[in-house]
Amino acid sequence: MDQIHSASLVGDAIGAISRHIRERYLMPGDKLPSEALLSKELNVSRTVVREAFRSLAAMRIIELATGKRATVAQIDHGAMSLMIEHGVHTDQINIHQIYDVRRTIETRIVTLAAIRRTDEEAAEILHLAGQMKASLGDPAQLMEYDLAFHTALAQASRNPVYSLLIGSFQGITRQTWPMGWKTRPTQAARDLMVQTHVDMARAVAASDPLKAVELMSLHFDESVRALLTAGMS
Amino acid sequence: MDQIHSASLVGDAIGAISRHIRERYLMPGDKLPSEALLSKELNVSRTVVREAFRSLAAMRIIELATGKRATVAQIDHGAMSLMIEHGVHTDQINIHQIYDVRRTIETRIVTLAAIRRTDEEAAEILHLAGQMKASLGDPAQLMEYDLAFHTALAQASRNPVYSLLIGSFQGITRQTWPMGWKTRPTQAARDLMVQTHVDMARAVAASDPLKAVELMSLHFDESVRALLTAGMS
DNA sequence: CTCCCCCAACCTGTCAGACAGGTTTTGCTT
DNA sequence: AAGCAAAACCTGTCTGACAGGTTGGGGGAG
Known part of the structure; x- marks a missing residue:
């Protein structure tokens, strides 16, 4: 036997x-x-x-x-998301390391998106940026549109691996996003953050990868600074 | 109940x-x-x-x-590796998409490695590149040193998320690497591929991120061309 | 002759109890 | 006090059972 x-x-x-x-x-x-x-x-x-x-x-x-x-099954970020969260909760990964990875892949994503996006995707990305602007008074809602915005960009990059990775970081981002938002105390800082997304959407819609990358870099510079201000070592 | x-x-x-x-x-x-x-x-x-x-x-x-x-448990790439392989085997992901992601993150990795590597890590990276050169007659061995080389770079980047991602792609890379190697039929092409790694190791050891990135880009340009020659659509 | 409904066969989710090893703890012996 | 051996504990696997969800096919109604 x-x-x-x-x-x-x-x-x-x-x-x-x-x-x-x-x-x-x-x-x-x-x-x-x-x-x-x-x-x-x-x-x-x-x-x-x-x-x-x-x-x-x-x-x-x-x-x-x-x-x-x-x-x-179809590939799905659920499992990877849990793994990443586990890594963070057990101090094996910190938020800055995740931001470095996100910055790296999202600058590539936005380049590809600007080149490959369909008209429908461009419209969707513009729409989500617009919704962010409209949600300035409701942080929880704003965060969801923010996440959806980055997910839509990944989708437009036409590379499912990027979608998978962006999805994987979404869980932990959802837990740390509010921290960054709180450290943008002035209306100007908050407007800038949202405006950067709107401009980025326009650059993607205009098929201007260089401009789009520049704005994505700006966004991450600003986000990392915000996290540092929040006292994340 | x-x-x-x-x-x-x-x-x-x-x-x-x-x-x-x-x-x-x-x-x-x-x-x-x-x-x-x-x-x-x-x-x-x-x-x-x-x-x-x-x-x-x-x-x-x-x-x-x-x-x-x-x-x-400690974070480990085993599960992600299987997920990626599953994605490829079920035609949800193709090799070019993985190469695009690898190129994106490895250019960042090599920059960080050039800046942050300890002397021990620099020595290890140089050693692995040297072993690649010594294994020119034994493709299977060469591949293992190649994989170890990229893993060591990720390690030196001091960001465990990069190590995790590089590890995740290792399984599928192991299945496709020989294809790329076969399309480098001349001794010159093979020497160039290995020499690029040796030079990259030297750039990292010399803390020269710009040079290191240039070589990494060269390496990927060459690898993608090799895969295309192999008939991977 | 066609369409719809319902049942029988099949399948997964969960439970209880049992037993073979491997691991840790305890307590006795030296 | 150190060391060793048995007891207590734990996981891996098997068997059998039953509730409830799913599906395909047959039979009846129109």
């Missing part, structure tokens, strides 16, 4: 299921075998198959739903 | 355990309660707690080991 213990039955099952997906070229939405069938094929109990499924679902490699069969 | 079904018992348990880590400020290495205790506290079966543990372990938020209690 029991063969050589390579590592753990669950680990082996994860490998077998991954291989199954790869070898059959399964695409997102395609169905996987049922737990019962896999447990028979792999000669392990349903418990083991279930734990393997859970592991893959945690990484968003597959998707589970009650009653239905497991399916191959 | 059964209260309102928020979503799923396992989902709730994952939340409860995450909260436990956060609220008690647990750090990597700290122990979590046993499965039996958690199942009693959360009023669920051990099955549910185990599946929650597996999910968190898949995201490398906690670490499991037989006999021992679960512990809080």
Whole structure:
């Protein structure tokens, strides 16, 4: 019954299921075998198959739903977001390090967005910047439009890896954004922050990557300064 | 016994355990309660707690080991690496998109590395570049030194998020690297590729970020061209 | 002949209990 | 006081059971 213990039955099952997906070229939405069938094929109990499924679902490699069969999943930032948050909460990553990465990739994103955006995307980006301006009195709402703005830019870059990364930082950004906002006490500072976004949207709409990058850099310079003022070492 | 079904018992348990880590400020290495205790506290079966543990372990938020209690884990690129590979295998991400991201972050990494590297790190980076040169006849070995070289640069950037990202791309790079190598058929092309790394290592050791960035850009220009030649659309 | 509804078969979510190892703690012996 | 061995504890896996969600197909109504 029991063969050589390579590592753990669950680990082996994860490998077998991954291989199954790869070898059959399964695409997102395609169905996987049922737990019962896999447990028979792999000669392990349903418990083991279930734990393997859970592991893959945690990484968003597959998707589970009650009653239905497991399916191959679309890439999604949920898992990475949790991992990043965990890193920050356990002092393995700090906010400045995240800002450095965001600055690096977002300057690239905005360049690509200015070059590749469709007209619909340009309109959406302009719209979101406009909504930011309209939400100056409601920080929580403003933050959501801000996040949506950067997500839309990533989308317009036409590179799903950038979307994935921006999404991954969204969770932790949501927890630190208010800190930066509070340190922009004057109306002028707040107007500037929002205006920078509006101008950036216009630069992207005008297909002017250089201008867009300049504004993105300005935005991050300003944000990092705000965080420092807030006492984040 | 059964209260309102928020979503799923396992989902709730994952939340409860995450909260436990956060609220008690647990750090990597700290122990979590046993499965039996958690199942009693959360009023669920051990099955549910185990599946929650597996999910968190898949995201490398906690670490499991037989006999021992679960512990809080250090951030690690294993899970992200699998997610990226899954994205590529299911045609949701292509190699060029990954190269664009790598180029973007590695030019930043090499700048930071040139500024922040310790003398030990500089020596290690020079050593790895030297090993690449010595492995010109053994592609598999050369690839490993190449990967180690870029990992060492990320390390020297002193930003764990860059290390995490570089590590995440390593799995898929390992699967595509040989393709690029084969399209450098002449000895001159291969020498150039390795020499670029040696020069880059020297620039980092000399604390010359501008030169280092220039070489990194050159390297990626060349790599992307190689991939295109290999017929990667 | 077509359409719709409902049921049977299938599938996942959760529980309880059991047992084989690996790990830690305790307490006794020397 | 140091060291060792047994007891207590813990995780990995299996089995069997049942509630509830999902789906395809067959039969009846129109």
